[in-house]
Amino acid sequence: MLKEFKNFIMTGNVIEFAVAVIMAGALGAVFNGFVSKIAMPLIGLVTEGVSFSDKFWTPGTEVYNSVEAAKEAGVAAIEYGAWVDTIISLLVLGFVMFLIVKAYNKTKKPIAVAPSGPSDNALLIEIRDALKNQS
Numbered sequence: 807m808l809k810e811f812k813n814f815i816m817t818g819n820v821i822e823f824a825v826a827v828i829m830a831g832a833l834g835a836v837f838n839g840f841v842s843k844i845a846m847p848l849i850g851l852v853t854e855g856v857s858f859s860d861k862f863w864t865p866g867t868e869v870y871n872s873v874e875a876a877k878e879a880g881v882a883a884i885e886y887g888a889w890v891d892t893i894i895s896l897l898v899l900g901f902v903m904f905l906i907v908k909a910y911n912k913t914k915k916p917i918a919v920a921p922s923g924p925s926d927n928a929l930l931i932e933i934r935d936a937l938k939n940q941s
Contacts, residue, residue: 834899841895849894861887 814820846859862873862883870876876883924932 833902837899837902838895841891841898845894845898846891858887858890861885861890 842859849858860872862876862885864870864876864881864883866881868879868881870879870881870883873883873885
């Protein structure tokens with residue numbers, strides 16, 4: 807059983823998958839940094855200083871100045887701004903992955919399609935006709 811497990815782990819697909827998972831984690835950190843440090847401040851400039859990262863909602867009528875103040879008061883704060891950041895991060899990551907896959911597909915050589923010959927039925931008809939002509 808140990809030998810089977812070793813063979814399974816050492817196959818190319820498992821190793822390639824492990825590398826892909828590690829790379830995805832690293833890319834995720836890079837894109838989260840990009841979104842929080844570059845994209846969101848730019849969006850804040852376009853929206854006249856509105857920052858999504860500090861947007862939240864608390865149930866009730868009392869107003870809190872920050873998420874931390876609401877949490878200190880024991881109120882559940884719904885941080886929808888952080889969720890908007892996550893959605894933007896997902897969109898940026900998806901677009902970059904699209905560009906990477908598109909560039910990768912351009913590097914692949916097209917597979918030459920072998921010219922197709924006659925179908926099985928056409929060959930059988932040709933053999934039948936040849937046999938008829940012999941007799």
